[in-house]
Amino acid sequence: MNLRLDESQRAFRAEVRDFIAENLPEESRRGQSLLTGVYPEPAISVPWHRKLAGKGWLAPMWPKEFGGTGWTGFERFIFENECALAGAPYVFPLGLRLVGPVIFTFGTQAQKDRFLPRILTDEDYWCQGFSEPGAGSDLASLTTRAVPDGDDYVVNGSKIWQTHAHHANMMFTLVRTGSGDGPKQAGISFLLIPLDTPGVEVRPIVSIGGDHDVNQVFLSDVRVPKSNLVGEVGKGWDYAKFLLRFERAGGFAAARLRASLKRIGRVLESRMAAGIEIHPDARRRIAEVAIDVDVFEMLELKILGPLAAGEDPGPISSILKLRTSQLKQDVAEAGHLALGEDGAIWPTEVESESDALPGDYLNSRAATIFGGAREVQLGLIAREAFRR
Amino acid sequence: MNLEYTEDQVLFRDGAERFLSAEYGAGARARSTGAEDGVDPANRSAFAELGLFALTVPERLGGLGFGPLELAMVLECCGRHRVVEPIAETAIAARALATAFDAPAAQRWLPPILSGEIHATVALLSNADIAEAGDADIVSGAVPLTRGAPGAGLVVLLADTGEGERRAFAVTPGTEGVSVSAKRLLDESRGAMLTLERARIPSENGSLAADSVDQLLDELTLASCWKALGAMRAASGQTARYVQEREQFGRPLARFQAVEHMIAAQSVACEEAEAAALLAALSMDLGPSSRIRAVSAAKNKIGRASDVVAKNAVQAHGGMGVCDELPIAGYFRDLAAFRAMDGSARHLDRYERDVLGSGCFRESAILGTDAP
Numbered sequence: 001m002n003l004r005l006d007e008s009q010r011a012f013r014a015e016v017r018d019f020i021a022e023n024l025p026e027e028s029r030r031g032q033s034l035l036t037g038v039y040p041e042p043a044i045s046v047p048w049h050r051k052l053a054g055k056g057w058l059a060p061m062w063p064k065e066f067g068g069t070g071w072t073g074f075e076r077f078i079f080e081n082e083c084a085l086a087g088a089p090y091v092f093p094l095g096l097r098l099v100g101p102v103i104f105t106f107g108t109q110a111q112k113d114r115f116l117p118r119i120l121t122d123e124d125y126w127c128q129g130f131s132e133p134g135a136g137s138d139l140a141s142l143t144t145r146a147v148p149d150g151d152d153y154v155v156n157g158s159k160i161w162q163t164h165a166h167h168a169n170m171m172f173t174l175v176r177t178g179s180g181d182g183p184k185q186a187g188i189s190f191l192l193i194p195l196d197t198p199g200v201e202v203r204p205i206v207s208i209g210g211d212h213d214v215n216q217v218f219l220s221d222v223r224v225p226k227s228n229l230v231g232e233v234g235k236g237w238d239y240a241k242f243l244l245r246f247e248r249a250g251g252f253a254a255a256r257l258r259a260s261l262k263r264i265g266r267v268l269e270s271r272m273a274a275g276i277e278i279h280p281d282a283r284r285r286i287a288e289v290a291i292d293v294d295v296f297e298m299l300e301l302k303i304l305g306p307l308a309a310g311e312d313p314g315p316i317s318s319i320l321k322l323r324t325s326q327l328k329q330d331v332a333e334a335g336h337l338a339l340g341e342d343g344a345i346w347p348t349e350v351e352s353e354s355d356a357l358p359g360d361y362l363n364s365r366a367a368t369i370f371g372g373a374r375e376v377q378l379g380l381i382a383r384e385a386f387r388r
Numbered sequence: 389m390n391l392e393y394t395e396d397q398v399l400f401r402d403g404a405e406r407f408l409s410a411e412y413g414a415g416a417r418a419r420s421t422g423a424e425d426g427v428d429p430a431n432r433s434a435f436a437e438l439g440l441f442a443l444t445v446p447e448r449l450g451g452l453g454f455g456p457l458e459l460a461m462v463l464e465c466c467g468r469h470r471v472v473e474p475i476a477e478t479a480i481a482a483r484a485l486a487t488a489f490d491a492p493a494a495q496r497w498l499p500p501i502l503s504g505e506i507h508a509t510v511a512l513l514s515n516a517d518i519a520e521a522g523d524a525d526i527v528s529g530a531v532p533l534t535r536g537a538p539g540a541g542l543v544v545l546l547a548d549t550g551e552g553e554r555r556a557f558a559v560t561p562g563t564e565g566v567s568v569s570a571k572r573l574l575d576e577s578r579g580a581m582l583t584l585e586r587a588r589i590p591s592e593n594g595s596l597a598a599d600s601v602d603q604l605l606d607e608l609t610l611a612s613c614w615k616a617l618g619a620m621r622a623a624s625g626q627t628a629r630y631v632q633e634r635e636q637f638g639r640p641l642a643r644f645q646a647v648e649h650m651i652a653a654q655s656v657a658c659e660e661a662e663a664a665a666l667l668a669a670l671s672m673d674l675g676p677s678s679r680i681r682a683v684s685a686a687k688n689k690i691g692r693a694s695d696v697v698a699k700n701a702v703q704a705h706g707g708m709g710v711c712d713e714l715p716i717a718g719y720f721r722d723l724a725a726f727r728a729m730d731g732s733a734r735h736l737d738r739y740e741r742d743v744l745g746s747g748c749f750r751e752s753a754i755l756g757t758d759a760p
Contacts, residue, residue, distance in 0.1 A: 001390055004389065005755070009389060081755055085750075255752070258751075261749060261750060265749065265750045287749075290739075291736075291739060292660075292689065294667065294749075294753035295689050297752060299659060302666065305391055306391065319655065375649070378648065378652040379645070379648055379649075382649065382655070385624075385652065386651070388625070
């Protein structure tokens with residue numbers, strides 16, 4: 001057992017570094033450095049998405065036959081670290097990390113042929129239609145209904161918290177197709193809805209940090225071809241659980257947390273250069289958070305490193321999700337602390353990295369809510385402990 | 389990069405685990421806790437026979453030639469079984485003899501340690517005052533609370549003169565000018581503060597680079613972290629079982645969400661502690677800055693994580709948690725001693741100075757700066 005890079009890993013690292021140095025667009029790097037929301041806007045992420053797609057490096061988490069890279073877990077770890085630490089923007093994960101694995105695992109050949117390439121080429125920008133106003137943590141109580149009618153389903157209902165739905169052209173949804181008898185997890189299906197279909201309306205929601213990232217989506221008599229239903233009718237809940245495990249453990253979050261720490265480091269440096277003293281309590285808290293990120297990096301590598309691309313990480317994904325979300329908040333809070341009294345200022349325009357820290361702190365509160373709230377994860381983790 | 393244990397590592401660890409399960413029950417442990425200096429000679433011989441003290445000593449000096457990770461893996465078993473004897477302390481003292489002393493001195497001192505005739509420990513003597521006097525050194529200074537010092541046949545003092553150079557001294561019982569103030573510790577092992585007042589130590593002692601002193605002390609911290617991990621895993625597992633058996637208000641405690649979340653917090657703490665312990669063990673050979681970063685991170689992180697496990701373990705056991713009858717109270721005391729000892733605050737200070745202060749926290753802890 002060791003953490004030393006072997007010769008091929010060192011060569012791989014150098015190759016990744018060179019590629020980033022030559023190809024990362026400056027606007028993408030700058031946009032990411034000023035990020036306050038959860039994901040950068042398409043204007044920031046898409047140019048980088050296209051560079052990676054051109055190189056064949058966009059989907060390391062996919063099996064090679066669908067456009068993956070064939071990298072080992074350790075290579076994926078090196079790649080994600082190099083990208084994040086160079087300041088590359090986060091590639092929007094909804095297609096790549098969430099619906100992609102569901103389609104290549106459970107989809108028909110026709111669905112794989114149609115949708116997977118369009119994720120890679122950026123023709124489709126996906127959003128997620130799971131939550132509803134009446135179904136948050138209790139997701140299985142969703143009521144959006146899809147009724148068969150000829151070759152179509154007719155969908156009625158409303159979805160909420162769709163990140164980047166205002167940029168997306170596709171939405172993967174959970175809809176009720178069953179009779180309503182039996183457990184509420186039964187009778188749910190996984191349906192792919194083009195957002196340009198008549199009857200779809202997207203309304204913005206402004207976040208706690210003042211950003212427009214999420215939306216509510218209303219569906220009124222929306223006709224969706226039956227060929228857009230993934231897998232078996234009524235098995236949507238199983239596919240959703242599979243997808244959520246990827247959402248919770250689909251990549252090396254420590255690299256992104258490290259990139260945020262790096263931003264805080266630069267802000268600290270510029271504040272000190274301006275003669276502003278950093279309070280010892282803030283320094284100590286930042287040190288503790290940095291320790292937590294160091295440890296989380298190892299935890300993630302230990303769990304994800306041995307997995308093949310596209311392999312289900314299993315129930316341990318709840319521990320990764322919980323810690324990722326808490327650390328996202330802890331890092332953001334450490335950044336806010338680094339600002340001292342200036343942390344009370346809400347910048348009207350984000351022009352510097354320090355301007356981004358208050359909004360980042362505010363928006364980070366969502367991290368323990370979306371993708372299965374903290375309390376849901378704790379329940380799942382406990383149930384796993386009881387099984388042992 | 390490779391994250392799989394070798395067959396040899398697993399075999400050795402499993403051998404230690406089997407021995408402790410079969411032979412180290414409450415009776416064997418009580419023989420040591422009841423002994424004057426906290427170590428029963430028969431237990432010590434058994435541990436020596438198992439090879440625990442020889443683990444990290446090079447083969448040319450009669451050792452097994454393993455490294456810090458293998459010692460750490462055994463210590464995890466020791467933590468689970470609440471081993472009270474100074475296993476890590478003796479093993480690291482043996483390693484210090486092998487690395488810091490010339491061959492004749494090492495060959496003189498190692499046999500009684502490897503055979504289990506004596507136990508030993510290693511301690512830092514900071515701001516030491518050292519004067520040469522013919523065939524001896526006259527040494528003054530103070531040694532903080534050190535586990536295993538009472539009754540030790542040998543104490544390896546790693547002396548820091550405050551001027552960069554480090555010396556190692558082998559101190560035997562009865563050396564004039566050395567006073568030992570023995571204490572019973574929360575985990576029922578024994579420790580002592582040592583005071584050296586113009587102690588006359590024959591000059592067969594070694595001279596060390598400053599970093600090898602730090603390395604030895606970090607190896608000791610690493611071992612104590614893994615021992616804590618073993619105690620955490622055991623306490624956490626026992627708690628998860630207990631809340632499924634114990635019923636109140638007509639249902640098992642495990643069915644209450646507040647209790648569920650305590651169990652989940654323990655699981656998370658154990659996973660993080662294990663990752664911290666592993667990162668530290670695997671960073672020992674990545675160069676000083678990686679080692680310092682990972683060991684100080686581990687000591688701090690496992691300190692915090694063990695607090696979560698220990699407190700929830702006692703709380704979930706209710707009244708039984710605060711009785712001495714169950715091992716839970718014992719694990720709580722073991723982990724409290726772990727947190728109190730070995731410079732928890734010093735490690736956070738060191739991390740703040742060497743990792744935050746240098747800016748290397750901006751780089752990956754694994755792909756970091758001095759990884760070859």
